[in-house]
Amino acid sequence: MAPRTLFDKLWDAHLVQAETGDLPAVLYIDLHLVHEVTSPQGFDTLRARGLPVRRADRTLATLDHSTPTTPPDENGERRYYTPQARSQVEQLERNCAEFGVRLEGWDSAQRGIVHVMGPEIGATQPGMTVVCGDSHTATHGAFGALAFGIGTTEVGYVLATQCLMQRKPRSMRITVNGRLGPGVGAKDLILHIIHAIGVGGGTGHVIEYAGEAIEALSMEQRMTVCNMTIEAGARAGMIAPDEKTVEYLRGRPLSPEGRAFDRAAARWMALRSDAGARFDQEVAIDAADIAPTLTWGIDPGMSVPVTATVPAAGSAGVDRALAYMGLEGGKPLLGHPVDIVFVGSCTNGRISDLREAAEVLRDRTVSGGTRMLVVPGSEAVRRQAEAEGLHEVFLAAGAEWREPGCSMCLAMNGDLVPSGQTAVSTSNRNFEGRQGPGARTLLASPLTAAACAVAGKVIDPRGLTGATPREAA
Amino acid sequence: MDAFTTLTGRVLVLPEKNIDTDQIIPARFLTATSFDGIGEGAFADWRFDAEGNPLDGCVLNEPRAADSPVLVAGHNFGCGSSREHAPRALLGFGFRVVISSEIADIFRSNSQNVGLLPVVLPEEQHLALMAMDGEELTVNLEACEVRTSTGERYPFEIDGFARHCLLEGMDRLDFLLSQEQHITNYEEHHERQDSAAAG
Numbered sequence: 001m002a003p004r005t006l007f008d009k010l011w012d013a014h015l016v017q018a019e020t021g022d023l024p025a026v027l028y029i030d031l032h033l034v035h036e037v038t039s040p041q042g043f044d045t046l047r048a049r050g051l052p053v054r055r056a057d058r059t060l061a062t063l064d065h066s067t068p069t070t071p072p073d074e075n076g077e078r079r080y081y082t083p084q085a086r087s088q089v090e091q092l093e094r095n096c097a098e099f100g101v102r103l104e105g106w107d108s109a110q111r112g113i114v115h116v117m118g119p120e121i122g123a124t125q126p127g128m129t130v131v132c133g134d135s136h137t138a139t140h141g142a143f144g145a146l147a148f149g150i151g152t153t154e155v156g157y158v159l160a161t162q163c164l165m166q167r168k169p170r171s172m173r174i175t176v177n178g179r180l181g182p183g184v185g186a187k188d189l190i191l192h193i194i195h196a197i198g199v200g201g202g203t204g205h206v207i208e209y210a211g212e213a214i215e216a217l218s219m220e221q222r223m224t225v226c227n228m229t230i231e232a233g234a235r236a237g238m239i240a241p242d243e244k245t246v247e248y249l250r251g252r253p254l255s256p257e258g259r260a261f262d263r264a265a266a267r268w269m270a271l272r273s274d275a276g277a278r279f280d281q282e283v284a285i286d287a288a289d290i291a292p293t294l295t296w297g298i299d300p301g302m303s304v305p306v307t308a309t310v311p312a313a314g315s316a317g318v319d320r321a322l323a324y325m326g327l328e329g330g331k332p333l334l335g336h337p338v339d340i341v342f343v344g345s346c347t348n349g350r351i352s353d354l355r356e357a358a359e360v361l362r363d364r365t366v367s368g369g370t371r372m373l374v375v376p377g378s379e380a381v382r383r384q385a386e387a388e389g390l391h392e393v394f395l396a397a398g399a400e401w402r403e404p405g406c407s408m409c410l411a412m413n414g415d416l417v418p419s420g421q422t423a424v425s426t427s428n429r430n431f432e433g434r435q436g437p438g439a440r441t442l443l444a445s446p447l448t449a450a451a452c453a454v455a456g457k458v459i460d461p462r463g464l465t466g467a468t469p470r471e472a473a
Numbered sequence: 474m475d476a477f478t479t480l481t482g483r484v485l486v487l488p489e490k491n492i493d494t495d496q497i498i499p500a501r502f503l504t505a506t507s508f509d510g511i512g513e514g515a516f517a518d519w520r521f522d523a524e525g526n527p528l529d530g531c532v533l534n535e536p537r538a539a540d541s542p543v544l545v546a547g548h549n550f551g552c553g554s555s556r557e558h559a560p561r562a563l564l565g566f567g568f569r570v571v572i573s574s575e576i577a578d579i580f581r582s583n584s585q586n587v588g589l590l591p592v593v594l595p596e597e598q599h600l601a602l603m604a605m606d607g608e609e610l611t612v613n614l615e616a617c618e619v620r621t622s623t624g625e626r627y628p629f630e631i632d633g634f635a636r637h638c639l640l641e642g643m644d645r646l647d648f649l650l651s652q653e654q655h656i657t658n659y660e661e662h663h664e665r666q667d668s669a670a671a672g
């Protein structure tokens with residue numbers, strides 16, 4: 001057999017029907033993750049057609065997008081932002097009860113942002129196909145899974161048939177050579193990649209990340225990279241499983257146990273692109289070129305190294321972005337005042353992200369004019385952070401410590417950036433209005449975000465943490 | 474969904490590149506549990522100020538917008554989230570076709586699933602259409618071509634099955650349900666393999 005890519009292997013293994021000239025492939029879905037925003041009309045389809053959920057045992061639901069991150073009031077009532085938010089949550093509770101779908105709801109110790117929770121409880125495993133009505137489903141590709149976002153109509157199809165009709169995308173390999181420098185993390189890496197290939201650069205492709213710098217990343221960092229694959233337009237991103245993947249999954253609630261785990265691990269370790277496998281596109285990135293990176297504009301490709309100047313005015317796209325962001329073209333980002341800092345989301349709301357931010361804030365305080373919000377990605381992340389006393393570090397520094405959810409990443413739940421204010425955010429989208437109408441978002445790593453919170457303005461985190469930029473050789 | 478065969482109507486041009494799904498339908502309109510009335514939120518932050526007053530100078534607020542079923546938009550339209558609310562909002566607003574030189578993957582498949590025709594044209598032809606704001610176009614899905622009022626014909630490609638579904642106004646659920654035996658066979662085969670491996 002000709003050498004195959006990891007993506008080819010995953011694709012072939014899930015074909016219920018191969019594609020033909022006339023018909024797309026029928027692809028089997030191993031794991032369907034569900035949340036309250038994109039699922040109600042999918043369940044309605046079942047109801048209208050009198051159909052059950054075909055594989056409730058392969059379906060897993062959570063509450064994350066519309067949920068308040070403040071504690072319940074004195075009567076135990078959740079403080080929903082709007083009555084619709086409440087009814088959306090209640091609708092999912094009803095749908096799951098009616099169709100027998102497992103819901104990690106308000107009373108679950110595992111509830112969390114869908115892309116934080118899935119891997120954390122071991123639901124996401126190498127070799128799987130994973131879908132969710134959410135574009136950041138690409139996150140799960142960090143485990144060597146084929147994971148992608150779908151629309152609500154397709155949510156209905158998967159609920160009803162556990163299958164989707166898909167044309168096979170093209171393949172792209174991004175090889176990141178060398179090692180990231182001090183103070184430079186997975187978020188900086190993926191922002192750099194999106195800038196390099198463009199926000200549409202991955203359209204029509206599935207990306208495999210490879211190379212020394214990728215292998216050196218922890219599983220949580222790999223999730224950060226795969227998470228933002230969609231911001232380069234690619235539907236899925238993936239990384240071949242290795243020892244780190246296996247160790248991460250050992251002992252998770254839904255992982256296999258005992259000898260079954262060892263056998264699964266052996267299968268997982270074999271999931272990699274064959275030597276000589278051909279990709280439709282190859283991109284090489286040098287890790288040493290990457291500095292702490294922030295976006296300055298209105299899409300995730302509009303980023304610069306923290307010490308650089310933002311682009312000069314003069315083209316329609318740049319002019320619009322500068323005007324929206326209240327920035328002057330050709331000027332440095334360093335020193336730009338920061339009103340809000342948000343640490344959280346499915347990109348950077350995991351325990352290692354919170355540790356990174358807490359390290360900066362220990363014995364320091366959030367600048368007087370700046371508000372900082374720290375939102376754990378899941379109940380498990382919250383418990384772990386509290387066990388380590390990280391919440392006390394945040395609170396002592398003057399930051400807010402919230403309950404898990406998507407929160408200010410998309411500002412559906414009332415956690416929003418007021419119009420005209422500038423936020424340094426560890427989330428994944430800086431689109432106009434994403435964090436609230438008129439909100440100005442600078443995407444950055446948890447390290448950079450925490451450093452900016454202390455300074456009350458954009459600073460180079462390497463100055464604060466003592467990590468010096470690597471000298472040019 | 475409504476069938477799409479051929480349509481003649483006026484063009485509305487939004488020249489911005491990378492128009493994302495948060496522009497098409499801001500997140501605060503996603504809290505409903507049905508898609509009814511979703512069109513009212515289309516491009517809400519482009520059309521209205523914070524108090525909800527229509528913004529002058531926004532083409533989407535011109536009377537002709539309601540009567541322009543063909544949206545011609547800048548490169549990489551529909552990037553961002555997987556929210557199906559985006560193509561549904563465009564349909565609700567009155568668009569039936571969106572034409573660009575690139576359309577984001579998930580937005581494109583969502584559009585096909587809800588009856589909004591996504592058309593990708595080469596850059597040169599796309600540029601020509603970007604200069605035809607307010608003019609009439611014919612978009613013919615049977616012939617897979619766009620025809621300008623001056624008689625230029627621009628052929629476009631679309632997946633055969635997606636085209637069939639759009640022409641018939643048919644969703645894919647019936648086809649998938651008809652695959653039941655294959656799906657069961659697949660499951661039995663793979664689950665036997667898995668349990669053998671786990672045994």
Ligand code: SF4
Pocket residue numbers: 064065113114115134136345346347405406409410427428
């Ligand atoms: S944290 Fe943000 S990007 Fe992630 S699932 Fe929630 S809303 Fe989507």
